[in-house]
Amino acid sequence: MTRNLQNVIAQIEGAILGKPKQIRCALACVIARGHLLIEDVPGVGKTTLAHVLARTLGLQFSRIQFTSDLLPADILGVSVFERDSNKFRFHPGPIFSQMLLADEVNRATPKAQSALLEAMEEHQVTVEGETRKLPEPFFVIATQNPSHQTGTYPLPESQLDRFLMRIEMGYPDPVAERGLLSGMDRREIISGLDPQLDAAGLLELQRLAQKVFVSEALLDYVQALLRHTRESAHYAQGLSPRAGLALLSAARAWALIDGRNAVLPEDVQSVLPGVASHRLPMAGDPADLIEAVAIP
């Protein structure tokens, strides 16, 4: 299983140049059954990452471009009256896929946003009184532009919390950029990618991740981190228990990706910026948090 995982990583790294950390974060997010928020300026490869990920993992993929006039029904689906059968038939929206790319999620109105986010949390949608299960696995990659850009509706903190991680792509380094410029067209590359995994394989990975061993000593460390965010004057509000759970499951997935069956403090530290940065308002550099807490 871990061998498949290495293939997955290798393939994605071949398509997305110079972003190993982001790739692992995204992968950890999927394996930890969380959703990923990628925040960055347009054109740094957010969408490409989502595409490559879906392709490589062999997941059924759809995409919604969020705009200010997007309605919840555009996401969830709608019942349409069919004359032949004289009945309303539900036409599932793009959310009924194993991987959903919600592009520029902060361009839509809060109403559309909350429709997506509720579905993300509950893994089901209720349309016209009928509850429908979303497929398994279900994974959302949302991208958003930095909120200072015009025409954005920033996601409220409570909804940001629904994302397991938020990462930033960042500009590629010169070597990676050179490779990008001189290489093939990205779309061609993506279409040429073979799935290295399938839905069943991903579910197996998710199951394995949950079994990664967490020692008392590590829980001590996680708790020390949480306690620090709650007690330090540096943070307006501390990390929630849900954030703690998120941190742990992300760390487990990270350990699995690293080929280990136990979580180390290093794993926690690796995922901490992704897990904590969007949950700690005005926190500054998440590295400060890591450095402030001693490993017990």
Place this chain on the structure above:
Amino acid sequence: MSRELIYSLVLCVLMVTVPHAPHLPAWISALGAVLLLWRSYLAHSGLPLPGRIPLLVITIASLLGILIEFHTLFGREVGIALLALLASLKLMEIRNRRDAIALIYLCCFSIIVNFLYSQSLATGLYLIATLLVITASWVHLNMPGSAFRDRFKVASTLLLQALPLTLILFLLFPRIQGPLWGLPQDAYSSRSGLDDRMSPGSMAHLILSDDVAFRVRYKGRIPRRDQMYWRGPVLWDFDGREWTRGRASDVVAPRLSDASDPVEYEVTLEPNNKNWLFALDMPDGITMPARLTYDFQAISSRPIHERIIYDARSVLSYRANLQESDAELKRALRLPTGIGPKAVALAAKWRSQGISDEQLIGRALAYFHDQDFRYTLDPRPAGSVDDFLFSTREGYCEHYASGFVFLMRAAGIPARVVTGYQGGEYNPAGRYYIVRQSDAHAWAEVWLKGAGWRRMDPTAAISPERVARGLSTLETPALPVADGAAWMHSLRMNWDALSYRWNQWVLGYNSENQFAYLSRIGLTSATRQIAYLAAAMGFIVCLFALYMLRDLFLKKTDRAQKAWLKACKKLERAGLPRLQHEGPLDYATRIAMTRPDLATGFREIAELYIRLRYSGSKEGEEKLKRLASAFRA
């Protein structure tokens, strides 16, 4: 059995047997040394151990040798010879763990045996060092492959942990009356000391001995040196050659009149296997089961086999026994017939000049002073009193005391010889006086009507320095003292002061002292003492048990973490501190980058630590501890 373990066992046997070498026959020491060397060589070369037959032959041969040497298989010397030989022989057949443990027990027992010969501070320190080596070997047996330093650390920790129990046992365990384990009679042999008989030359071996006779601490004023006459056996009877105590017939109780100038002091007497105690002239009281004889000798009720401490009181100015029985006065005048005619004639000549007793005594002292008498420790042998008084005229205290008393008796003045010690060396480090065997002395006492017994020291007439400054200064005339010598001297004095305290507090802690101390804290009855002993021991054992079981209450991984932090500390000292938020993997990677030489070693530690602390593994804790201890940054 690793080679290193064999070496350390050889060292153990060597350390416990070496102190016996001086009192064992040379062939036994030599055989032991050969066996130890042989065993070391076998360990070094990896050759096989000798078979059962040769060992049996050696054993039987040495047993026969011991039988021939001692004519018995019982007794202290024989026992020790057997112990030393068998311990060395056991080394030759160490094949497994059990053998090694047996040998270690044997060594532990041999430690105790050493105390049969000496209980001095030096012996104590040496045997503690030996015990440490034995314990370290024991640790080695149980922790194979551990580093030399770690073994000694564990051993020292064990010994330190035993200290509280030792102290409690020492203080509270009922002391046994008498010396250690009721030694066989031969334990008391070969102790030198003042005898109760005196013949020309009999004191020579004493005067050449540096052994301590006793130590004195004055309470309050210290008398002048020429007043420090330590009274021992008083000798009455003379057979022409030898002075003995003789037998008193009709005695009066000792009685001091016009006593003044009291001195109080505490004497720590080394065992002399005799009954007499020593006290300053004239003793007035002694705090121990002792009586004062008619001739003012302090006599203990039983022989002094172990070091004792007693308080005494003396008066420096006195009139002793103004009333003396006629029988005793007659005894103090008795001379063997036909001995020393020239001396008798000399005394008669003085007597005939019609002078008083005092003047006659002055005449006699002047005779010693004015004639060509010489004070020497190596006199030409004088056959008789006349020889000494008129031809050789060489000698030391006993010759002069004897000659003087003879002259007095011949002149009709009751006189007797008193032996004892004179002076002593002051130890500024402990503020007490050391009286050595070399301070042994003999002087005279004469009885004068109206004055009682009065001390006369003819030696002082010939060699006043002997009395004023002591023998040692006399023997080595005032050479300029080199700095090194002064330093050595001060070291010796300090060591003696330490030994004195050791004697006072450790060896002097006998059953009477124990009872006195414990009574002071309310432990008056023996049952209560035992109860307190049991309670204190129980308390300490419980404390240790809790300490050892703490791991049950604490998390198992904590010990792994301790070892990890130890290794980190070593790196920190090497200038590579771990950041507080740095995980083991990151740290190991960083170390590998900055110090490639440490990479493998530290990686192993980090991985083991990760397994133990973060992966729920239970195995390898000891290994981690070992690795962390052995790790050098």
